[in-house]
Amino acid sequence: MATLLGPAEIRDLAARLDVTPTKKLGQNFVHDANTVRRIVASGRVSADSAVLEIGPGLGSLTLGLTETGASVTAVEIDGRLAAELPATVATMQPDARLRVIHQDALTVAATDLPEPPTHVVANLPYNVSVPVLLHLLATFPSIERALVMVQAEVGYRIAAGPGSKVYGAPSVKAAWYGSWSIAGQVSRQVFWPVPNVDSVLVGFDRHEPPGDEALRAQVFALVDGAFQQRRKMLRQSLSGVLGSSARASELLTAAGVDPTARGEMLSADDFVRLGRTVLAAGA
16 A cells, blocks of 8 residues: 655645645645545545546545546646646656646546546645536536535535435535535544644545436526525526526426425526426526
8 A cells, every 4th residue: 555645744845845725726725644545435436436626635535546547637727836746746656647636626627637536535725616516517528426525514505405404506506516425524633734613524426417408408597596585485596597486387387386485495407497398498
């Protein structure tokens, strides 16, 4: 088994590169080998996997991924870290299959990667975790499995079901692409610097999306409308999207949804059914 980065190596690397972890980029570096291997195992990464890692930082998780024999493409927004990572990995694992791309994950397209990714495994920057996940799932239909570490509050929101206090637009949009579940807690002590928030692992398994791009766009517009004013009845919160309160009531009823319900009570399937009704009515 290969050697991974520990606390001393992480600090030495950061000092040599003059890297001070920034809150703006959401940088908290994992330095615990057991946590890294737990993430890789939960992500079901094997030598056959084509892994996309976002925000590899100094390389702790990257080394855990490459030691499985998987092909890893790491996308890093910080130029110094992107430049150093290949050397770090080559020193510790000369046979590693790694490609590093210096880019903002929110702009990554299929043409930027050497192969379609089958897995996403990442310690996601906390401030952009939901937009990054939704972008990757929309851009890479080849992704079968994801395992990401995110701020606990965000993770519970992504995996939430209808009726939960934290259920919202991210929950429904994420569910368009597949099923989500909390895969475990992560101690604050495995990070440097120690964050002031708790973290969780969130797992994803893709299923076939319920419709085409036109339906997805319609459903997401309805979701945004329903949750922008989440305490209002749907006939009111969707009046802007659907033209009027009366028209919203008509379409909601046609879709089998109570116009006096609130968005937080609708499942992803309910929103999809409503989206289909709206498209069929030409609204």
